[in-house]
Amino acid sequence: MDRRSDEFLLAESPTREAAYDDPESPFIPTFRTKPMASVKGRKRPLRTICIILAAVSLLSFGVVLLKPLSYLDIDFEKADVYPTTFHSQSYVQGSPTQRFRDNLRNDTKYITSWISAGWTNDVMTYGNLIYLALITERIPIIAKFIPSHVDNSAPPFAFGDVFDVPRLSQAIKSPIIEWHEVKDSESEVLDDLGCWSLWESVQKIQSHPRGSFSLNWLKLDVSWTRTPDWVKLTPPDVTDSHASFWSLATLGFPEARANNLQSTNYPSPQHQVSLPPDDQLLCFDYLYYVGAQNAWEWESDYGPTWRFVGQHMHWNASLENLASEHARRAMNVPVNEPTPPYISIHIRHGDFRNYCNDVPLDQCFASLPIIARRVAEVQEELRTQKGIEVTQVIMTSDERDPEWWSEVRALGWTWVDYTTERTEEIYGKWYPVFIDAVIQSNGAGFVGTHGSTMTTLARRRVESWHDGPTRVVKWGSPNADDH
Numbered sequence: 001m002d003r004r005s006d007e008f009l010l011a012e013s014p015t016r017e018a019a020y021d022d023p024e025s026p027f028i029p030t031f032r033t034k035p036m037a038s039v040k041g042r043k044r045p046l047r048t049i050c051i052i053l054a055a056v057s058l059l060s061f062g063v064v065l066l067k068p069l070s071y072l073d074i075d076f077e078k079a080d081v082y083p084t085t086f087h088s089q090s091y092v093q094g095s096p097t098q099r100f101r102d103n104l105r106n107d108t109k110y111i112t113s114w115i116s117a118g119w120t121n122d123v124m125t126y127g128n129l130i131y132l133a134l135i136t137e138r139i140p141i142i143a144k145f146i147p148s149h150v151d152n153s154a155p156p157f158a159f160g161d162v163f164d165v166p167r168l169s170q171a172i173k174s175p176i177i178e179w180h181e182v183k184d185s186e187s188e189v190l191d192d193l194g195c196w197s198l199w200e201s202v203q204k205i206q207s208h209p210r211g212s213f214s215l216n217w218l219k220l221d222v223s224w225t226r227t228p229d230w231v232k233l234t235p236p237d238v239t240d241s242h243a244s245f246w247s248l249a250t251l252g253f254p255e256a257r258a259n260n261l262q263s264t265n266y267p268s269p270q271h272q273v274s275l276p277p278d279d280q281l282l283c284f285d286y287l288y289y290v291g292a293q294n295a296w297e298w299e300s301d302y303g304p305t306w307r308f309v310g311q312h313m314h315w316n317a318s319l320e321n322l323a324s325e326h327a328r329r330a331m332n333v334p335v336n337e338p339t340p341p342y343i344s345i346h347i348r349h350g351d352f353r354n355y356c357n358d359v360p361l362d363q364c365f366a367s368l369p370i371i372a373r374r375v376a377e378v379q380e381e382l383r384t385q386k387g388i389e390v391t392q393v394i395m396t397s398d399e400r401d402p403e404w405w406s407e408v409r410a411l412g413w414t415w416v417d418y419t420t421e422r423t424e425e426i427y428g429k430w431y432p433v434f435i436d437a438v439i440q441s442n443g444a445g446f447v448g449t450h451g452s453t454m455t456t457l458a459r460r461r462v463e464s465w466h467d468g469p470t471r472v473v474k475w476g477s478p479n480a481d482d483h
Contacts, residue, residue, distance in 0.1 A: 085166060085169075085170060086166070086169040086170065086174070086175040086176070087175075088165075088175060088176065088177045088178070088181050089181070090175070091105065091108055091139055091175045091177055092104065092105060092177065092181065092182055093105060096180060096181060096182060096183055096184040096185070096187075097182075097183060097184060097187075098183075098184055098187045098189045099183070099187075099189050099191055100179075100182050100183040100191055100218075100220075100281075101191065101281075103182050103183065104182070104280060104281065108139060108280075109136075109137075109138045109139070109252075109279075109280055109281075109282070110138055110139045110140070110141050110177070110280065110281045110282070111129065111132060111133045111136060111138040111139070111140055111141070111252065111281070111282040111283065112129070112140065112141040112142075112143070112179075112281060112282075112283045113125070113129045113283060113284045113285070113286065113287045114143055114212035114214040114215060114285065114286070115143070115145065115146065115212060115214060115288075116210055116211065116212045116213075116286055116288075117148060117288060118148050118149045118453075119145060119148060119149055119150065119433055120437075120453045120454045120456075120457055121288055121453055122145055122146075122148070122288075123313070123457065124288060124298055124305070124310075124453060124457070125286070125287050125288040126142055126159065127298075127305045127306070127309045127310045127313065128245075128287045128288065128290045128305050129142070129287050130142075130168075130172070130174075130176065130305075130309045131245065131304060131305040131308055131309045132245060132248060132249060132287065132290070133174065134172060134174060134308060134309070135245065135246070135249050136249050136252040136253075136282065138252060138282060139174070139175050139176070139177055140174075140176055140177070141177045141178070141179055141182055141281070142159040142176060142177070142178050142179065143156075143159075143178075143179045143214045143217070143218060144156035144157055144158050144159065144178075144179065144180065144214070144217070145157045145158075145159065145162070145430075146212075146213050146214055146217065147429075147430075149433065150429050150430055150433060151429045153429070154428065154429040154430055155428075156214075156217055157430050158178060158180065159178055160178055160316065161316055161318075161319070162315070162316055162319060162434060163313050163314065163315065163316055164314045164315060164316050164317065165178075167312070167314055168309075168312050168313055168314070171312035172308065172309060172312055179218055183218065183219075187219060188219065189219060190219050190220075190221050190270055190271070191218075191219060191220050191221065192221050192223070192268060192271055192273050192275060193220050193221070193222050193223070193268075193275070193278055193281065193283065194222070194223045194224075194225065194275030194276050194277045194278045195222050195223070195224055195225070195277055195278065195283035195284060195285065196224070196225055196226075196227045196248075196251060196277045196282075196283065196284050196285070197209035197210075197224035197225060197226045197227060197266070197284075197285050198210075198227050198231060198243055198248070198284045198285055198286060198287070199241075199285050199286050200226055201226060201227045201228065201229050201231055201232060201243070202231070202232045202233075202240075202241045202242065202243050202289060203241040208266075209222075209224045209266070209285045210285040210286035211285075212285070212286070221268040221269065221270040221271050221273070222268055222269075222283075223265065223266060223267055223268040223273055223274050223275040224265070224266045224285065225261070225263050225264070225265045225266075225276060225277050226263045226264040226265075227243075227248070227251065227260070227263065227284075228260050228263060230247060231243045231244060231247040231248055231251075232244070232247075233247075233290075233291050233294075233295065234295065240289075240295050241289040242289045242290060242291045242295040242296075243289060243290050243291075244290070244291065244292070245290055245291065245292050245304070246292070248284065248287075248290065251277070251282070252282045254279075257277065257279065261276050261277070292304050298310070298453070298456055298457075298460070299456060306460055310457075310460065311460065311461075311464045311465075314465075315438055315441070319434055319435075319438060320438055322427070322431070322435065323434070323435045323438035323439055323442070324339060324438075324442075326416045326421060326423070326435050326439070327339065327342070327394060327416070327439050327442070329416075329421070330394060330414045330415060330416045330417070331392050331394070331414055340390075340392050341382075341388055341390045341392070341443075341444035342390060342392035342393060342394050342443055342444060343375055343378055343379065343382075343390055343392070343393045343394070343443050343444060343445045343446065343447065344393075344394050344396065344439055344440045344441075344442070344443030344445075344446050344447075344458065344462070345371065345375065345393065345394065345395045345396065345397075345413070345446070345447045345448070346396050346397070346436075346440050346446075346447075346448045346449060346452065346454055346455050346458055347366075347371065347395065347396075347397040347399065347448075347449055347473070348397070348398060348449040348451075348452040348454065348455070349365055349397065349398060349399045350398040350399075352365075352449075352451070352452075352475070355476070356476070359476070359477060363477065363478045364475060364476060364477070365475050366473045366474070366475045366480065366481050368404070368407050368408065368411060370473065370481050371447060371473055372411055374447045374471040374473055374481075375393060375447055377469075377471055378390075378445035378446070378447060378468075378469045378470070378471055379391075379445070381445065381469035382444055382445055382468070382469060385469070386444075388444060390444050390445065391412075392414070393411075393412070393413040393414070394413070394414055394415060394416070394439055394443070395408050395413050395414070395415045396415065396416075396436040396439060396440055397415075416432075416435065416436075416439065418432045418435075423435065436454075437454065437457070437458065440454070440458035440461075440462075441457075441458055441461035441462060441465065442462075442465075442466070443458075443462055443466070443468060444462075444466060444468050445462065445468045445469045445470065446458055446459055446462040446468060446469075446470045446471075447470070447471045447472075447473060448470070448471075448472050448473065449472070449473055449475070450472045450473060450474045450475060451475075455472060459472065
C-alpha cells in the first residue's frame, strides 16, 4: 500500500468516524446513573474527573491525528495513476519511422542500451536496463536479441517474442517499448546519437566503448562520451567491472549530466560527428555489469533487478506452450494426461572446460552420481515440505559425449532430443536455447551448475514462480561438491 492510500484511510476510514458517533463510546459520560442527594459543596469524585480527562485526551488525539491532512500539499487528482495495461504505441508518435527520433514524443524521456554477450547474460543486461529505467522514470527501449551462442546466421529475435511484455509492464507499472516499434526495421537511414561510454570507466583492459552488433542492425552512428570514473561500484584498485545503478541514474538528470559533459568524447565512426550524450534518449554502451551494493547481485536474494524486474519477466505464452509440448514428449506423457511435476537439471560443460586448467575433465566436472545426489536432495525436500513425489527428471546440457548421455538415460532421466524433434528446422536456431530455459524454469525443483548464469536465472525462476527447492553443483576439483 502506498503512502497516498495510508493518508486516505487515515482521513476517511468509516470505522474511525464511527468511533465518534457510537453512543457506547467513552466520549459519552455514563457515570450519573444514580440520583445524588446534593452536589453542593462536594468535590467531584475522582472517577468522574478521570473519565472527563480521558474524553478530552481522546478528542484531542483525534484532532491531532486528523490535522495533518489539512496542510499536506498533495493533489490526488493530479497524482500519477498508471493504467492496468500499457500499450506501447501510446508512448511513441505512431508507426515505426525511418528515423527513430521522429517517433519519440516530446513530452517523454527514454533510455536504451545494447547487448554484447551470451543470450542469458543479455537477458540480465535488459533486466538491468529496465530497472535503471524505473529509477530514472524513463521508458526503456529494448533491442532484439542478437545471435552469440546461437549460429550467427540466425536472425535477431524480438524481446517480446520471448517474454510476455504486457504482463511485465503491468507488473512493474511502466511501459516498455521495443526498438522495432520505434524505428522501421527495414530503414536504411543511419541515425546520429550521443551516448555514455560506461565500459572504459569500469575496467582497464579495453580503452574504448563496448561494441554491439545491435548498433549495426539499428543503423545507429554513436558518438560516445566517457562516463566519470565515480560510476564504478567498487574502489578503483579493485579489479571488477561493475558500475553503480544510482551513479548511472544521476547522469539521467540535468545537474549531473551538465557537470560531466566535459569528459572524453569520441566522434561517431561513420559521420564523424561529436555529440553530447542525448538528453531525451539516455543511452549507455553496456549494462551487464551493474549493481546496487555489490557485484553479481543476481545471485543475491536482495538483488534489486531480480526483485523489481527479473521475477516479472515471464515467458511469451506461445513459447511456453511450445516448451511444454517438448517436455511432455520427452517424458512420454499421453495426450489426455496432465503434465507431471518434474525436476529440471542444467549441467554446463562446454566452455567451462577452459577453467579446468590442469585438472582432468573427469575430475574437474561433477560426476553424474554427484549430480544424482543433489537431485535426491531436491526430491526429498519436495516430499517432506510439499508432499509431492517427483520421479520425472529432465536434463538440459551442452555436453556432447554420447557415453555421458547414455549414463543419464541409465539413471532413468530424460531430455529433449532436438534432432528428432526437428526443432531448429521447424522453428529456427534460437529455439533449443529458449525451450531449455523454459523447461528449466518450470521444474518443481531444480539442480544447476555453479558459475553459470543460465543456472542462476533458472534457480531464481523455480524459487520465485514455483516455490521450488534448488541446488547448485560445484565443480573444479574431485571433491568440489562435498557437503
